[in-house]
Amino acid sequence: MSTTETKSSETPSPAETQQKKGVLYIGMDLGTSRTAIAASNGARETVYSVVGYPKDVVSMKMLQREVLFGEEAMRKRLSLHYYRPLEKGVIKYSDDSANVNGAEAQANLKAAADLVRHAIGLSRPRKDELVYAVIGCPAQGSIRNKRAIIDAARNVVDSVMICSEPFAVAYGLDRLDDVLVIDIGAGTTDLCRMHGTMPEEGDQITLPFAGDFVDQELFNLLKKECAGADFTINMVREIKERHSFVGETTDPCIVELPVNGKPTEFDVTNVVRTACRKIIPPIVDALGQLVATFDPEFQSRLKNNVLLGGGGSQIKGLARAIEEVMHQRLGEGQVTASEEPLYGGANGALKIAHDMPAEFWEQLR
Numbered sequence: 400m401s402t403t404e405t406k407s408s409e410t411p412s413p414a415e416t417q418q419k420k421g422v423l424y425i426g427m428d429l430g431t432s433r434t435a436i437a438a439s440n441g442a443r444e445t446v447y448s449v450v451g452y453p454k455d456v457v458s459m460k461m462l463q464r465e466v467l468f469g470e471e472a473m474r475k476r477l478s479l480h481y482y483r484p485l486e487k488g489v490i491k492y493s494d495d496s497a498n499v500n501g502a503e504a505q506a507n508l509k510a511a512a513d514l515v516r517h518a519i520g521l522s523r524p525r526k527d528e529l530v531y532a533v534i535g536c537p538a539q540g541s542i543r544n545k546r547a548i549i550d551a552a553r554n555v556v557d558s559v560m561i562c563s564e565p566f567a568v569a570y571g572l573d574r575l576d577d578v579l580v581i582d583i584g585a586g587t588t589d590l591c592r593m594h595g596t597m598p599e600e601g602d603q604i605t606l607p608f609a610g611d612f613v614d615q616e617l618f619n620l621l622k623k624e625c626a627g628a629d630f631t632i633n634m635v636r637e638i639k640e641r642h643s644f645v646g647e648t649t650d651p652c653i654v655e656l657p658v659n660g661k662p663t664e665f666d667v668t669n670v671v672r673t674a675c676r677k678i679i680p681p682i683v684d685a686l687g688q689l690v691a692t693f694d695p696e697f698q699s700r701l702k703n704n705v706l707l708g709g710g711g712s713q714i715k716g717l718a719r720a721i722e723e724v725m726h727q728r729l730g731e732g733q734v735t736a737s738e739e740p741l742y743g744g745a746n747g748a749l750k751i752a753h754d755m756p757a758e759f760w761e762q763l764r
Contacts, residue, residue: 422760423524425532425556426749427515428564428742429548431485432585432610432636433710434514437745438522439753445741446518447472450510451479468517473633482510487586487607489537489544490551512551519555530556531760533748535564538589538603558763562751564744565591566598568708568737571747577697578704579686581721581734582744583711585610588682592689592701601692604685608678610711613639617674621656625665628656638667645675646716675714683724690729702729708737709744 424439435445451472453459458478467475484491484507492504515534524530536548545561552559562570565580574580575593582589588606591598618635621628634656642652652668686705690698702725707718718734725732737743 421525421528423522423528423530424749424752425519425522425530426567426745426747426752427518427532427534428567428744428748429485429515429518429534429536430584430586430710430744431483431487433741434518435742435745436518436522437742437749438524439749440523442522443742443745444518444521446514446521448485448514449473449476449481449483450514450517451476451481454478454480466513468514480506482507484508484510484514485586487537487611489586490547508547508551511547512554515548515551516555519552529558531558531752531755532556533560533562533567533752533755535567535744535748536561537584537587537605538563538565538591538598558760560751560755560763562748563589563591563598563603564709565589565603566593567745567747567751568743569593569706569747571743571750572706572737574704574706577700578706579689579701580706580708581682581686581712583609583678583682583707583709585710588678588685588709588711590682590685590689592693594693594697602689604689606681606685608681610636610639613643613674613678613711616677617670620670620674621665621667624667624670625656627658628663628665629658630656639671639674642667642671643675643713644715645672645679645720648672648715675717676720678711679717679720679724683721683728686725686732687729699731702731703733705732705734706737707734708740710740712736712740 426437428435430448432448433445434448437443446469449472451467453462490511491507534548536545549559565582568582569575569578569580576595578593580591586609588609590604592602614632614636617639618632638654651666652671653664654667655662655664690701693701718736722732722734
C-alpha cells in the first residue's frame with residue numbers, strides 16, 4: 400500500500416468527523432425586533448433583539464450581571480446602556496460606519512455579537528457538539544452587512560452561512576416552484592419569487608415598509624388624535640402588536656395613555672387601521688414588479704400563489720387586504736398566510752442547514 404493510500408485511509412471524511420463528534424444544526428432568523436432560533440435538538444426560542452449593559456457600579460450591583468437580553472433588558476433599560484443593534488434587518492452602521500461615531504458603531508457590533516451568542520445559547524448546545532448555523536438576513540442585504548453578521552457569529556459557531564429570509568420561509572415549507580414570498584419583519588419587508596432554482600438578485604426586492612415603519616406612522620397619528628397624551632415608541636409598538644388590523648372590526652381599539660400623569664382612555668381604532676394599511680400599496684407595487692419581469696406564461700400562476708410570512712403577517716386581515724389590492728392593480732391574486740409567522744424563517748434556515756452536505760460545512764469552517 401502506498402504512503403498516499405495509507406494517509407487517505409486514516410484521514411476521516413467530513414461525514415465521519417460529524418458522526419464522531421456530533422453536530423447541532425441551528426436555523427436563526429436574526430430580526431430587527433425579534434430573533435428566533437430552531438435547532439436540530441428540538442429547541443425553539445424567540446428573544447427580543449435588544450441588549451443592555453449596566454450603566455455604572457450601582458446598576459451593576461443591582462443587576463448582578465454584565466449583559467441583559469430581551470424582555471429583561473427592556474424592563475431594566477433605564478439602568479442600562481441599551482442597544483437595539485439591528486436596523487432594517489442588518490447590524491446598525493455595518494454598511495457605512497464612517498458617517499457615525501466609531502465607538503457607537505463598535506458598540507452595536509458588540510451588542511449584535513452578544514445577541515447572536517445568547518440566541519445560540521438558547522439552543523443548549525453540548526460541549527462535544529459542532530455547531531453549524533444558517534442565519535437569515537434581508538434579501539438584498541449588502542456584502543458588508545452579511546460579513547458583519549458572519550463576524551458576529553464566528554466566535555460561537557463552528558460554521559455559518561447566510562441566506563435570504565424569504566427564501567428560508569419558502570424552503571421550510573417546500574414552496575419552491577412558482578411562488579411569491581412576502582416576509583414582513585420589523586425593519587424590512589422582503590419579497591422573493593421562487594421558480595424551482597436558487598433565487599437571483601432580480602428575483603428579490605427589499606422594502607423599508609415594515610413593522611418599524613408602521614410604528615412610526617402610528618406614533619405620528621396618535622400625536623394628532625390623542626391630544627395631551629404622553630407616550631413612547633415602545634408603547635406604540637405594544638399598541639400595534641395588540642390591536643393591529645386592516646379590515647373591518649366590530650371591536651373598538653381602546654387604549655389607556657397618560658395625560659398629565661393620569662391614565663386616560665382613547666379610541667384609536669381608525670388610526671391603527673390607517674397606519675397598518677400604509678404598507679399594502681408598496682408591497683403590491685413590488686409584487687407587480689416581480690410579476691411583470693417574470694415569464695408571461697407563468698405570471699398568473701405566480702400571482703395566485705403568494706405566501707405571506709414574518710411577524711408582520713399577524714396583522715389581522717392583511718392577506719385578504721393584499722388580495723383585494725392585487726385584484727385592483729394586477730387583475731387577480733391569492734394570498735395565503737404562513738401558519739408559523741414567528742418561526743417560519745428559523746424553520747427554513749434549519750432545514751437548509753440539515754440539507755447541506757457535510758463537505759460543504761467543512762469547507763465553510
